[in-house]
Amino acid sequence: MLEWSQEKLADASGVSRPTIKDFERGARTPHPNNLAAIRTALESAGVEFIAENGGGAGVRLRKEAGNI
Structure with a gap:
């Protein structure tokens, strides 16, 4: 939906990229x-x-308000 990379999500959330990667692959x-x-x-x-x-x-x- 947002077309975010793991790195972008890590930066935005404060969760490390390796942790996000492990979540995504079910590890x-x-x-x-x-x-x-x-x-x-x-x-x-x-x-x-x-x-x-x-x-x-x-x-x-x-x-968004302008997109309704």
Whole structure:
């Protein structure tokens, strides 16, 4: 969605790139503080997390006021 590299996500979240790489390939389970930091970085960039409401959880990009 954002077309971010692992390096960009690491910089934005404060989570190390090797940790992000391990999460992506399923080599380790993320710690809650790392997940929170990643989520905060993504939300700051405009990603909205959608709760499961019968149709499944998901994500979307936030609509900007000028794009409605």
